[in-house]
Amino acid sequence: MNPQPTSTPPDIIRAAYAELIVTDLAASRAFYVGVLGLVVTHEDDEAIYLRAFEEYLHHSLVLRLGPVAALAALAYRVRSQDEVAVAADYYRELGVRVEPRAVGATRGIGEAVRVEDPLGFPVEFFYDAEHVERFTRRYDVHGAGAISRLDHFNVMTPDVEAARAYHEALGFTVSEDIQDSAGTTYAAWMYRKPTVHDVALTGGDGPRMHHIAFATHEQHQILHICDHLGALRQSDKIERGPGRHGVSNAFYLYLRDPDGHRIEIYTQDYYTGDPDNPTLTWDVHDNQRRDWWGNPVVPSWYSEASAVLDLDGVVRPLVARTEPAEAAVTIGADGFSYTREGEPSPEYKLGHQL
Numbered sequence: 001m002n003p004q005p006t007s008t009p010p011d012i013i014r015a016a017y018a019e020l021i022v023t024d025l026a027a028s029r030a031f032y033v034g035v036l037g038l039v040v041t042h043e044d045d046e047a048i049y050l051r052a053f054e055e056y057l058h059h060s061l062v063l064r065l066g067p068v069a070a071l072a073a074l075a076y077r078v079r080s081q082d083e084v085a086v087a088a089d090y091y092r093e094l095g096v097r098v099e100p101r102a103v104g105a106t107r108g109i110g111e112a113v114r115v116e117d118p119l120g121f122p123v124e125f126f127y128d129a130e131h132v133e134r135f136t137r138r139y140d141v142h143g144a145g146a147i148s149r150l151d152h153f154n155v156m157t158p159d160v161e162a163a164r165a166y167h168e169a170l171g172f173t174v175s176e177d178i179q180d181s182a183g184t185t186y187a188a189w190m191y192r193k194p195t196v197h198d199v200a201l202t203g204g205d206g207p208r209m210h211h212i213a214f215a216t217h218e219q220h221q222i223l224h225i226c227d228h229l230g231a232l233r234q235s236d237k238i239e240r241g242p243g244r245h246g247v248s249n250a251f252y253l254y255l256r257d258p259d260g261h262r263i264e265i266y267t268q269d270y271y272t273g274d275p276d277n278p279t280l281t282w283d284v285h286d287n288q289r290r291d292w293w294g295n296p297v298v299p300s301w302y303s304e305a306s307a308v309l310d311l312d313g314v315v316r317p318l319v320a321r322t323e324p325a326e327a328a329v330t331i332g333a334d335g336f337s338y339t340r341e342g343e344p345s346p347e348y349k350l351g352h353q354l
């Protein structure tokens, strides 16, 4: 693989949609439409095309029926239809698999290109897409848990530094990251749109999809989703949170869908659009980095993630992370995390699980 292509990278605007393989469309519909309130743009026996309320493109999420729950595509919108060809050339020079996609290969999407990126992820670049009704002001259909837009992808990959360099070459900028005193990077958040991230890199065995995140405008929408799941006696779909992130400052909730795909609902991160936006680096031992209130990260959040398909629909084999694992170093090996640097935290705030 050519690590540093000379050709121009595609001009990526934002993380736009994800395509997930689910094993039971009805169960998935009950979750994504019945609980999360996403709008159905189109549905048939094979797939459901969903959008968040502020999305005017055909969809923010495709749920496609299949035998194995997995990620089928992460799709970025580029600035013009010409940028699709730029993307194809860039990835051909990278020496990875490039598959042009005809108009309608994905319902509602025009001529596009899908690649197997250097990290092993199936990524689509598109511009032309069908415009549909934007439900921004359709308060008559917004539920109490109204989701406004897709915000970011979080991918699990063994070498975060290499993944960071690959995304920087694509024109992404790091807003925040987590490192240790030896310079190991455990996670990084990178953006094209002027918010904290379009993609986050989580160190771990990969390629795996850690989560897809949707944004709401306010905390009460996230709290309603929790209450709604409680009313359905489906509180087991709540994996982590609600809480306040240290990184990004967002108020967050992590859910697991009927297939175990992790979905984050997220609100109140911040603007990053000036050219000199400062990068914030967190110490991996800072107990407030992942939850500003110091609440522990549940072990499954570090260890579990969705399988990823190649462009033939085959699950990608995993590459093991060789650098230290965050879950091991924050409260394990050296036995400490801190709320205030230099002061030991009490056991109950170290996040040990019973």
Ligand SMILES: O=S(=O)(O)c1ccc(O)c(O)c1
Pocket (backbone or CB within 6 Å): 152, 154, 200, 213, 245, 246, 247, 248, 250, 264, 266, 289, 290, 291
């Ligand atoms: O848990 S972290 O505060 O590191 C975090 C920050 C932003 C995110 O989108 C996320 O998934 C996780």
Ligand SMILES: [Fe+2]
Pocket (backbone or CB within 6 Å): 152, 154, 200, 211, 213, 264, 266
């Ligand atoms: Fe996230």
